[in-house]
Amino acid sequence: MLNRVILIGRLTRDPELRYTPSGVAVTQFTLAVDRPFTSQGGEREADFIPVVTWRQLAETCANYLRKGRLTAVEGRIQVRNYENNEGKRVYVTEVIADNVRFLESNREGGSGGGGMREEAPFGGAGGGNSQRGGNFSRSNQDDPFSDDGKPIDISDDDLPF
Numbered sequence: 255m256l257n258r259v260i261l262i263g264r265l266t267r268d269p270e271l272r273y274t275p276s277g278v279a280v281t282q283f284t285l286a287v288d289r290p291f292t293s294q295g296g297e298r299e300a301d302f303i304p305v306v307t308w309r310q311l312a313e314t315c316a317n318y319l320r321k322g323r324l325t326a327v328e329g330r331i332q333v334r335n336y337e338n339n340e341g342k343r344v345y346v347t348e349v350i351a352d353n354v355r356f357l358e359s360n361r362e363g364g365s366g367g368g369g370m371r372e373e374a375p376f377g378g379a380g381g382g383n384s385q386r387g388g389n390f391s392r393s394n395q396d397d398p399f400s401d402d403g404k405p406i407d408i409s410d411d412d413l414p415f
Contacts, residue, residue, distance in 0.1 A: 259327075259330060261285055261305075263288070263325065265320065266302060269281045269307075269316045269319050270316075271315075285302070303348075305327050319356065327353070327355075328353035328354075328355075329353065331349055332348055332350045
């Protein structure tokens with residue numbers, strides 16, 4: 255049997271990080287995933303899928319994911335149930351993620367910045383002018399790999415982990 259899911263979507267809000275009584279980190283967030291078709295009115299619809307991550311992955315997601323960020327999630331579907339305060343059985347379907355990929359950096363997604371500063375590293379515009387179709391050559395002063403003897407200042411926002 256196979257229970258495997260791969261989703262690509264945008265976070266509907268910042269992840270919620272909590273800890274179990276035994277100290278294990280758990281993060282919950284919802285991923286908005288576009289449907290591959292439009293409604294009869296021509297509008298694009300989306301599914302809102304709850305995602306749960308555990309342990310180190312949970313802490314990483316809580317630290318680096320923000321509302322609106324494009325994210326890939328890989329995991330399995332789990333259905334759990336519990337009895338609510340009124341004695342009614344409630345069923346919850348969610349994705350238990352074992353792999354989460356951040357598909358855009360803070361500076362790429364306008365809504366995904368989460369209030370953080372959006373500046374390109376090394377004083378450039380995100381790798382030269384290739385995104386605007388301009389000149390692809392770079393001067394030596396803009397080259398992050400040139401040896402000028404100075405340490406390179408890298409923001410935590412630029413790290414993938």
